[in-house]
Amino acid sequence: MEAIIGEVVAKYNYWIYVVLMMIGFYAMIGKRNLVKKLIGMNIFQTSIILFFVSTGVKKGGGIPIVDKYKALASNIDAATIVNPLPHVLMLTAIVVGVSVTGVALAVLQRIYREYGTLEEDEILEKLQR
């Protein structure tokens, strides 16, 4: 038991992302409201962004902003700063996420104008008729 708890605690970033991801996934699959689905999608994306960012962490690492002259004068121990690459990647992923959300919202507006509702059941009902 303790071993399991130890495992859970040691890899808590994984657990957080898995839980968030499942919440998002549930919202996307389970909710019938299209905006809620969209929110679920955002949570889903966020969980992965958090996961990525957490991989850059190093114990006791500082921020990856280095003084130019200091860096040139003496080699900087990479172990003392967190890995900035995941952050940069996630910046791009965030932008992608924003774009997708923007497009999705625009599409939702069209749906709303067309059917007067954003409840999936009601839309499908209207399509049946």
Next chain:
Amino acid sequence: MTPIVSIWPLAAILVSLLGALPIILSDRHPNLRESWTILIALVKLMIVASLLPWVLEGGSYVFTIAQVVPGVPIELRVDALGMIFALVASCLWLFTSIYSIGYMRALDEHAQTRYFASFAVAISATIGIAFAGNLLTLYLFYEVLSLSTYPLVTHKQNAEARTSGRKYLTYILGTSIGLVLPAMLITYSIAGTLDFTTGGILAGKASPEILALLVVLFLFGFAKAGLMPFHGWLPAAMVAPTPVSSFLHGVAVVKAGVFAIFRVIFHILGPETLQSADLGSLITYIASVTILVASLIALTQDSMKRRLAYSTIGQLAYMVLGAGMLSAIGMLGGIMHLAMHAFGKITLFFCAGAIYVASKKKNISQMDGLGRRMPITYLAFFIGSLSIIGMPPLGGFISKWNLLLGAVEGDQLVLIVVLLVSSLLNAAYFFPIVYRGFFVPATDGEEEGIKEAPLFCLIPLSVTALVSLALFFFPDTLLRLARMALGS
């Protein structure tokens, strides 16, 4: 002898394929269009004939169109077996073209341009099958033939034509995709090649079980050969105009099926290989059943064209039977029958069409006394039916004699019985027609005003009947080609 690389085989195919273009373009001018048709037919016959001397000397022509699959290019190869088929097909196309003009104009059919154009494409595919250098190429042209004949079969564009068209495609495409394609791929994955090689490419490479599977797949897969139970399309396709039935379902399409089976047995599976696996009897039994059953059904048919169709099914099985004997003389008989039956059967179809043009009658029971009104047609019909039955002095006798010899040589009593019984049956379903024509008096004088069909119809059918006759006396070229095809 090393083969000569030559573009002429390709030219023989292309001349009618490209010829479809001027035919379509001269849509508004029927005379011009028909001149094109005749011209193309003549040119094609000349090209094919010009290839003959070298083939007779034992040479061959090759031409590679494209490299597609490793070891299997799209390749044309003119050898003796292909030459027989190509000669018969291109020769009869000329007659059919002339006949078509008479028939289509006399009946004032619609969409004649489409008819002639599709016909041109179909004959290209037929020559392609004859000149194919490997199984893939043959398959390619086989499919083109199936598809290009679809508009011909459904020419009438009514409900009946649609049903027949469906049946036609279901049988032909279904079997070629469902049976031949896998068989071909299995062969390729075993042998690594699909070239037609004397003696086959599977010798010592395949187990008897695989061979048996391949035999069954190929035999039924080439459904154009009409082996039962995959014969149903042939009577259905008789809804087409008579020239189509006569040429495509008497010569090109059905013979393409038989020819493909010949190729497979002689040059892919190999007679020796089949012999050692004892698969000859499998083929002959399948063919025998078809011969007898088809002849019996033919007896019961009242529609002239349907009777001829079932007769064709039976005769096609003769050829397969000959190939299945796997002995030199039997196979020779099979090949010869391919040519002899073509001339005989096309005469019969031409006659049926001529009767329809002249009297609008399709059923045999209505044809009492017509012979006296249309003596030339009926005489030609008589000659044609004699040839099919296999009586001397007609071409059909030579092939059937060889088949019989083959059966005797192989000590196959069953086959001898089958051959004799079916010849009797052939006579039984042909002679009544002639008898009714000449000896049963017409009822109520309704035949007034019926006279011979137009000259465009009459000339081709007389000529083909005469050729049937001539082939009995001068079969040398064909025999020589057939012997060369068997490699002896």
Next chain:
Amino acid sequence: MRDINEHTAGEDLIIKTSVRLMVPFIQVFGLYVIVHGHYSPGGGFQGGVILGASFILLALAFGMKASQEYMTVSVNAVFNNLGPAIFVGVGVLCTLFGGLFLDYSALDNLIPLGVVEWRSFGIFLVEVGVGVAVMSIMVLLYWNLSSGGAMDEGL
């Protein structure tokens, strides 16, 4: 929903005043973030978002029409395309002067400032392009979404 907002949004004096006070600072900060992006924390994305936010703030406080007085729709359209065009243009310029795409050192052949300086300056140009694009697109997104694509009076 829309009706209520039209009446309440931008009516409040405190909001209006504070926005009016804040916007210049926000914009200057945004510019600062863009300009310093190539050698310190910051950059085109972040600065662009901040700049865009300032316009969105204006639209929230004073209504969409008012924000469109500061940046008209056609100017926005030009910015939309100008941003990416600057980015790609710099890249293409590099290739035209013998380098690889976005290899700023090649621009030294255009104006000799020194290879190292051009590396720094080239990335700055790109960041400006990114900043312009992000700013204008943020604003456009807001305009479009808040007005249902009509680009007239929004929330």
Next chain:
Amino acid sequence: MNATNLHLFVLVVPLLAALAINLLGRRSRQWIAPLVLGSLAFSVFGSVIIMARVVEYGTLRYTVGNWQPPYGIELVVDPLSALMMVLIAVVALLASFSSLKSVEQELPGREHFFFTLYMILIVGLFGLVLTGDAFNLYVLLEITSITTYGLIAMGKGRAALSSFNYIIMGSIAACFYLLGIGYIYILTGTLNMADIARILPTLNAPVATATAIAFVLVGLWIKMAFFPLHSWLPNAYSQAPTGAGTLIAPLMTKVTVYLMVRVIITMYTPALVFTHEWIARGVVWAASLAIICGSVLALGQKDLRRMLTYIIIAEVGYMVGGIFLANANGLTGSILHIVNDAFMTLCLFLVVAAIIYRQGSVSLVSLRGIFRRMPITMAAFTLGAFAMIGVPPTCGFFSKWYLILGGIDGGHWEFVVALIVSSLINAVLFFRIIELGYFGSLPDGDNQEHAIDERREAPWWMLSPLVLTAVILIVVGLSTGPLVNNVIRLMIPVGF
């Protein structure tokens, strides 16, 4: 212009054209056609040159900004990506002729929006086949997807709803892919594909590697609508504007299949992907199911375009199955089928566009007697149909040949049966339409009058690319040999 930059210009020129269309197109429509066609013609030209160069000199590697990999972003043009570039450029150019016409009719006044997205989509596709960086691939995948969402949402009726479903599914897919990449990054510390391929086999972390592969593949499968994950595709593709359908349908799924090939061959080594025989077997079974189910579902459709979308699903099954046969013939067949299927789908969708342009609908009922009204269009349709059925010498036959051969080699008889059955079903599907178009409405009786419908052929702008595509079907079919020997064989990994 520096010659080494040419493949980048293939990508950059359409991008600049997209910006110009957005800016100038809203002023005057007249700018759109020259910009679209000019830039795409340049891309075709450039990609053909690159293809020739790659075939002659081998793989080109290009570092953006001269930052050396594995740190910099690398563009790799190997024979396969060069082939894909040519394919995308040619398909896009042909499709855009038709799109220009149909968008003019369907979305008047919004053409510049449409073509901005359209061009960016093409740029994204070029980027996808060029990139040698796993994360870059994610970004470009999303660029293509976002533009596709937009294009589809421009359609009529249910299009917006379908687009939204696509957005949800597409985002899940992209997130899965990203997650997989995350695992790979944790494992290897790099995002460069070649670098990953170098490092991964040296690690002894089978579970983590397998997890990463699973996430990446599932992500890609959703994007390409691999059978159980296909539900978004039919609605999205059949309700998109006609002009968008002609571009999206031939290219999107095919490029995603390419990405899968790329991931399996270049990023992972095949040895890592096909470690467990049962996994490959399972995927081939799933592919066989995809083929059968796609074909059968297509049978139930009453609209030509919807029918084609289900056929696309079946075709995806062909390609995925071919790759997971894990032998040279199967892989060859899959890659060949990417090319062939793109052209076949293009041909059929161009036909759909032409018919919709003239009569507004492609429901099967409205196709009665269409042969008389639009003979040239239908002739091209017939050729496209033959290619789909797999009639030689159209190209569809030859890829099917390799795929079946691969199935026989690998002992996957279920795949062979599925392929043959689907050919037969395709024959039924297409001959049903040909029959409808050919017989028209049948009066009873024998010698009925054949009513001559007025001939209303589509305009030449739509007809000429269509005819060209139909010719390409045969030309590609006949040049299968050189294509396989000079291009595709080079991509087959050693010992495969």
